[in-house]
Amino acid sequence: MKKFMQLLKNEKVEWKTLGEVCEIKRGKINAKYFNYKGDGKYPVYSSQTFNNGEVGRTNEYDYDGEYITYTTDGAYAGTVFIRQGKFSITRNCGLIYSRSNKLLNKFIGYWLSENTKKYLQGSKERPKLMSGIVSKIKIPIPSLKAQEKIVQILDKLSNLKNELNQKLKIELNSRIKQYEYYRDKLLSEEYLNKITYNLTHDTHTHTHTAKS
Template sequence: MGAAGDEGAAARRKEVRWATLGEICQINRGRVISKDYLRDNAGPYPVYSSQTANDGVFGFIDTYDYDFESITWTTDGANAGSVFYHQDEKFSITNVCGLLRVLDDNQVITKFLYYMLGQLTKRHVSEGMGNPKLMSNAMSRIRVPVPPLAEQARIVAILDKFDALVNDLSSGLPAEIAARRQQYAYYRDRLLSFAELRMES
């Protein structure tokens, strides 16, 4: 980014307001879903749990609890603080997951919030008693930047393109994949630098 780009970014940061997740999201916790329940109620709808493998899918059942754009996160265990984005999907979550639903999509774009939380949540994980946790009460207190909607959309469009590029390269040469991921991380950090400014203040 050149000087003009830096000036534009600085101007956009001045328009940013700050809010807690509890102020801008409905926060839910999942329910207990056992492996026996999965076996006895097999179906087409995914159940997300604390694992990060297989995009967090624990299994599939014949009913669903949620049917809207949302973000889920892992509340307990080694993967606590991992976030996942859901769109146009019917699904459920287990009791070691939480769910965020944006209250006003004229103020916050869910995909922007997902990218932002990918940078923030791990910093808020508690390591007490050797069991990492990020429970709903702690999640609700996390402060996030809320830039103008047009700026959120611009950031999402750029990061979506980089994300698609990195995924398309998954079968390419290791050096090329590493270079693209490094480039993606650089621009992601620059675009989401609101958080760094907030923590310095």
């Protein structure tokens, strides 16, 4: 929140609750009965964060455009995603979009990314972020020009973070493959037989030399 507020420094803002300026909804799909192995055209997002929150695909969609989704309960409750395109969400997922021409969806998404965790309720094992609470979250609304500038800055930072994570992932996979190669080589029958032969040969040679 401190970093976000720094970007708002010297900007005139109007504070509103999300309920005043946004539509807040829950998904329609019951995750319990969803076909996770479906080969559809459009993604279905749920409460997980792995694979960008996608739990499967379907040939139908409920939303088309730019929206904000957030996980409503479970270990990842309060995790926020900025979505674009055609998609659907399960009941474990909340959806937000601006009703005001003075508020950008991406601006909402970046603000919530830094703020939702402090609004979680329930136990530590099963935290929740319900629509009634989300509607009461206050958001600063600067001018559209300021919002666009802040979104551009945060887009660049997000892209840099994603690039770094991708490079780290590639490097990690490379290291894992390298480890697996040498592990398999060291444990191969050919290598073990060679080691056994060398040890046996060295022992016989040492014994023969000692007797001499």
